[in-house]
Amino acid sequence: MKSIVRVSLLLFIAASLITSCSNKAPKEAKYIPKDASFVFVFDPKSMEDKLEKGNIHIDSSIDKILGHITFDSAGKSALDKIKNAGVDWTDKYFVFISQKSVAGGQSTTVNVLGNLKDSAKLVAFLKDHEATKGQTIHREKNYSYISASDMHSISWNDKVAIATFYYYKESLLPKHDSITHVYYQNNSVNKEEEIKKEVNRFYTQKEDESLASQKPFTEMFKEKADGYLFTSSNAAINSLSMMPIQLPKLEDLLKDNYSASTFNFEDGQIVFKSSSYTNKLMSAIFNKYAGPTVNMSMIENYPSQNINGIVLASFNPEIFGAFLKQLEVESMADLFLQKMNITSADLYKCLKGDIAVVFSDISAGDNSLMPKAKLIFNATVGDKTSFTKLMDKAVESGFLVKESNVYKGGEMIKATGMYLHADDKNIILASDSATYNQYVTKTSKANISADVAAALKGKSTAFYLNIESLFNGFSNSVHGNDTAWFNHAKGLFKDAIATSTNFDGAKTTAEFKVRMKDEKQNSLVSIAKVALAINDLEKKNNPIITDSIHH
Numbered sequence: 001m002k003s004i005v006r007v008s009l010l011l012f013i014a015a016s017l018i019t020s021c022s023n024k025a026p027k028e029a030k031y032i033p034k035d036a037s038f039v040f041v042f043d044p045k046s047m048e049d050k051l052e053k054g055n056i057h058i059d060s061s062i063d064k065i066l067g068h069i070t071f072d073s074a075g076k077s078a079l080d081k082i083k084n085a086g087v088d089w090t091d092k093y094f095v096f097i098s099q100k101s102v103a104g105g106q107s108t109t110v111n112v113l114g115n116l117k118d119s120a121k122l123v124a125f126l127k128d129h130e131a132t133k134g135q136t137i138h139r140e141k142n143y144s145y146i147s148a149s150d151m152h153s154i155s156w157n158d159k160v161a162i163a164t165f166y167y168y169k170e171s172l173l174p175k176h177d178s179i180t181h182v183y184y185q186n187n188s189v190n191k192e193e194e195i196k197k198e199v200n201r202f203y204t205q206k207e208d209e210s211l212a213s214q215k216p217f218t219e220m221f222k223e224k225a226d227g228y229l230f231t232s233s234n235a236a237i238n239s240l241s242m243m244p245i246q247l248p249k250l251e252d253l254l255k256d257n258y259s260a261s262t263f264n265f266e267d268g269q270i271v272f273k274s275s276s277y278t279n280k281l282m283s284a285i286f287n288k289y290a291g292p293t294v295n296m297s298m299i300e301n302y303p304s305q306n307i308n309g310i311v312l313a314s315f316n317p318e319i320f321g322a323f324l325k326q327l328e329v330e331s332m333a334d335l336f337l338q339k340m341n342i343t344s345a346d347l348y349k350c351l352k353g354d355i356a357v358v359f360s361d362i363s364a365g366d367n368s369l370m371p372k373a374k375l376i377f378n379a380t381v382g383d384k385t386s387f388t389k390l391m392d393k394a395v396e397s398g399f400l401v402k403e404s405n406v407y408k409g410g411e412m413i414k415a416t417g418m419y420l421h422a423d424d425k426n427i428i429l430a431s432d433s434a435t436y437n438q439y440v441t442k443t444s445k446a447n448i449s450a451d452v453a454a455a456l457k458g459k460s461t462a463f464y465l466n467i468e469s470l471f472n473g474f475s476n477s478v479h480g481n482d483t484a485w486f487n488h489a490k491g492l493f494k495d496a497i498a499t500s501t502n503f504d505g506a507k508t509t510a511e512f513k514v515r516m517k518d519e520k521q522n523s524l525v526s527i528a529k530v531a532l533a534i535n536d537l538e539k540k541n542n543p544i545i546t547d548s549i550h551h
Helices: 002-021 027-031 044-053 058-068 073-083 119-128 191-204 215-220 234-242 250-254 280-288 318-326 330-340 344-349 384-396 411-415 433-441 450-456 467-477 482-490 523-541
Strands: 038-042 069-071 093-102 105-115 144-149 152-156 160-169 175-177 182-184 227-232 258-266 269-277 307-314 351-363 372-381 400-403 406-409 419-422 426-430 461-465 493-500 508-516 545-547
Touching (some): 027 105, 044 523, 073 119, 093 234, 144 191, 160 191, 215 258, 250 318, 258 523, 280 318, 330 344, 344 384, 351 467, 384 400, 419 433, 450 461, 467 482, 482 523
Parallel strands (some): 069 545
Antiparallel strands (some): 038 227, 175 182, 227 258, 258 269, 269 508, 307 461, 351 372, 400 406, 419 426, 461 493
């Protein structure tokens, strides 16, 4: 009996391990080429469930939005046909973009993939639809397709349907053959054939040629989300041949860099999370030149109780030199700068790497086209010799003036009303001299809530936007019919916080949150309620629209 129990337990553990290690990619991934530069996935069923929990029903909401539009019988028939075209409108949708060099130009295909419930209904819909009626349905071994034009195609099998849109941009530069070292004019492109090739590979490619084989893509779906976003740098490599100047080693830096992201409508907030994976060369640079975290002391004494936004960054300036060396363009840059008696190293070594920007007290102003605001930009100085060389050059050009060992704004900066003060410790640009003096004398304490400060602290870059205060600042400039919808929008969002981390040896991570005024209600429900309320206002302010929708 004990043996049976042990064997059963071992089988259970083995099954669990196999399940956890299995490919997490959605079934649709096999249709998406692994050289796709951009993939966006959204789950309408997930979002519909959240709306339903908030007592917002999709069908009745659509009817409400379209309530002030009258359709003729043809229009109603067209809508019914679309609903019954065999597409599963509740399953995930995939939008993916592929790019490549073709005959010296750049081709781009934008594709929308959806799941099918009944391919026969889709065929019937296409045969009856005005844009595709009378077009030949081509049947291949693994799929069928119909071409609406040499730029558009719809393809399908019994599982999925893909709408493909093809674009081609011809290079104005002659193409260079790296073997014969001969320049030749670009050949013309048969767009119809090119789109056929693209569609064919979606259905015939092997798994290792698809995103189903890419770990950053497949692991993204381990987290349940309302939407997903995947990007790849590999498509950019195909565009390098179109550049007028070819940079050595650029391809090595661009190859195999990926980002995988999710977004969710949660209670009280919209959350976007992203992980960026870099190739070995890029990772080695990030590892060697990892920067510190943001310097919170640079914003602690900002002189305002009404901060609208904060931007913080902290980095190791030497990383710019590492990239110049890797691209083998450092000597070229130095040669260009030689006439000014500066080097490329002077451009980045003059900074220590800590930067802070704070703006506050934004208002519409008094009958002015430009809003009023206070601002501080502060960058800490690094190498003093490099700093002095660059500042002296700015003085020679008249952009700055030098008073003893302090640099201040020239006539151009003064004309804007801004105030600049730069010494061997900080470069500070302020909206006015009073704001500068209050900031550097540390006579006041910035009004930053504890939760915002905690979110920004310890990150390599950080951004904060007080959306609520921006609405308040512009409230006096909104009048008449705009007041009602403005007040609805004003009651929706609280603020936004975006942060990113330093490279951890495998990846860098970033997070972006939009926080709502209503912290308990799902953010999608909050947005939907405001959208429906604004729709009601539009119906009151505008007469009934008569719209005739045909096939």
